[in-house]
Amino acid sequence: MLRNPGDHSTDASWELYDVACQVIPMGSQTHSKVPREELRGIEPCYLERGQGCRVWDVDGNEYIDFRAGLGPITLGYAYPAVVEAVKEQAEKGFVYSYAHPLEVTVAQDLVEIIPCAEEVRFLKTGGEAMSAVHRIARAHTKRDMILTCGYHGWLNVMDRAGVPDAIRSVYEAHPWGDAAAFEDALSRHEGNVAAISVACDYAGIDQAETFLGDLRRLCDANGCVLIYDEIVTGFRLRRGGAQELFGVIPDLAVFAKGMSNGVPLSCYAGKREIMETVRDVVISSTFGGDTLGLAAARAVIGVYQTEDVIGRLWDRGKQLHDGVGEIASRLDIEAGFEGYPPVGIFSFRSGDSPRDADNYSRLCGEMFKRGILLYTVCYPNYSHETEDIDIALSAFDDALTRMKAEGYFSGVSS
Numbered sequence: 001m002l003r004n005p006g007d008h009s010t011d012a013s014w015e016l017y018d019v020a021c022q023v024i025p026m027g028s029q030t031h032s033k034v035p036r037e038e039l040r041g042i043e044p045c046y047l048e049r050g051q052g053c054r055v056w057d058v059d060g061n062e063y064i065d066f067r068a069g070l071g072p073i074t075l076g077y078a079y080p081a082v083v084e085a086v087k088e089q090a091e092k093g094f095v096y097s098y099a100h101p102l103e104v105t106v107a108q109d110l111v112e113i114i115p116c117a118e119e120v121r122f123l124k125t126g127g128e129a130m131s132a133v134h135r136i137a138r139a140h141t142k143r144d145m146i147l148t149c150g151y152h153g154w155l156n157v158m159d160r161a162g163v164p165d166a167i168r169s170v171y172e173a174h175p176w177g178d179a180a181a182f183e184d185a186l187s188r189h190e191g192n193v194a195a196i197s198v199a200c201d202y203a204g205i206d207q208a209e210t211f212l213g214d215l216r217r218l219c220d221a222n223g224c225v226l227i228y229d230e231i232v233t234g235f236r237l238r239r240g241g242a243q244e245l246f247g248v249i250p251d252l253a254v255f256a257k258g259m260s261n262g263v264p265l266s267c268y269a270g271k272r273e274i275m276e277t278v279r280d281v282v283i284s285s286t287f288g289g290d291t292l293g294l295a296a297a298r299a300v301i302g303v304y305q306t307e308d309v310i311g312r313l314w315d316r317g318k319q320l321h322d323g324v325g326e327i328a329s330r331l332d333i334e335a336g337f338e339g340y341p342p343v344g345i346f347s348f349r350s351g352d353s354p355r356d357a358d359n360y361s362r363l364c365g366e367m368f369k370r371g372i373l374l375y376t377v378c379y380p381n382y383s384h385e386t387e388d389i390d391i392a393l394s395a396f397d398d399a400l401t402r403m404k405a406e407g408y409f410s411g412v413s414s
Contacts, residue, residue: 050077052383068379072257076383126231126256127153150199176201179214199229265293317341366399
């Protein structure tokens with residue numbers, strides 16, 4: 001049932017956030033989890049419980065969640081098989097003085113699942129795993145330059161404060177879909193490009209097969225390594241990610257997020273001759289083989305083997321995309337989803353970027369009041385039922401109708 005917007009309050013959340021800002025810079029460990037000041041008193045700052053596709057904030061508000069913990073929740077919050085696996089392993093210990101057999105078992109599973117994987121190694125976060133494959137590519141090719149496309153985690157952000165010019169000089173970013181830009185860069189840095197490192201652009205993902213194919217040919221022709229960031233696309237577009245869906249196979253890839261349904265774990269995988277370079281590179285972490293993440297991944301893989309998780313992610317996402325498209329068309333609003341259903345991006349499309357951003361912020365606020373959590377990318381999970389999507393669509397309809405009545409789409413708002 002759609003929640004009454006008038007019943008919504010997040011006072012406890014914001015009181016706690018104000019306390020947090022005295023002891024935690026930005027009040028959060030994650031930039032994307034920082035609440036928006038323009039939504040003070042509306043946006044929840046702290047969630048304390050989740051079950052299936054629903055979460056509860058510290059004020060007791062219940063939400064149907066499309067943020068998915070910023071991507072990793074593919075099965076659902078507190079998914080029973082994962083919880084049981086982690087509990088069972090926790091009773092035996094978390095990390096040991098030598099490797100645990102789960103490292104072997106899960107690596108074998110991933111070699112079967114991931115098309116490019118001949119060998120696999122584990123870390124805790126996607127960003128550090130991306131840094132690892134960049135270093136491996138440099139060691140393997142004995143070259144310095146990494147050409148990037150998309151966001152690869154905070155460790156690999158080069159255009160912000162704190163990054164020395166010397167490090168910036170060996171990274172160069174280029175836009176999704178523009179193979180010519182990469183070809184030009186390869187020419188300018190002839191003989192010194194170690195790798196092209198690419199994350200799929202969700203809104204432009206229909207270009208992926210052609211673009212990734214172009215990058216594959218460029219890497220082959222220039223002797224550099226092709227790396228895929230499958231941190232989000234793995235276990236969401238397909239189990240084996242974009243490389244499985246599009247059939248263009250990289251040399252190295254990084255998986256995280258959905259692989260363990262939110263328990264911290266990442267892996268880097270790829271061709272044996274390149275992966276073996278790690279012997280000389282030295283990528284070593286005490287928590288790289290911690291058993292809780294591995295136990296969770298083993299359980300997740302088991303669910304994917306017995307249930308059509310991928311099919312449901314696509315079906316529920318399509319239901320959401322189609323429904324919102326119908327609402328926007330009926331209300332004559334330039335808005336809707338772009339990209340594939342498991343990783344769809346909602347946006348307003350008036351052509352006035354500041355106005356569209358303001359409208360999106362207002363929409364998020366209206367949806368919070370109606371018990372729906374939106375994100376830049378709306379992630380369906382396996383626990384979303386058709387009825388949950390119907391409730392979300394009712395919220396979209398109600399919120400957009402109210403916004404239109406208040407003049408938000410005519411350039412005048414009350």
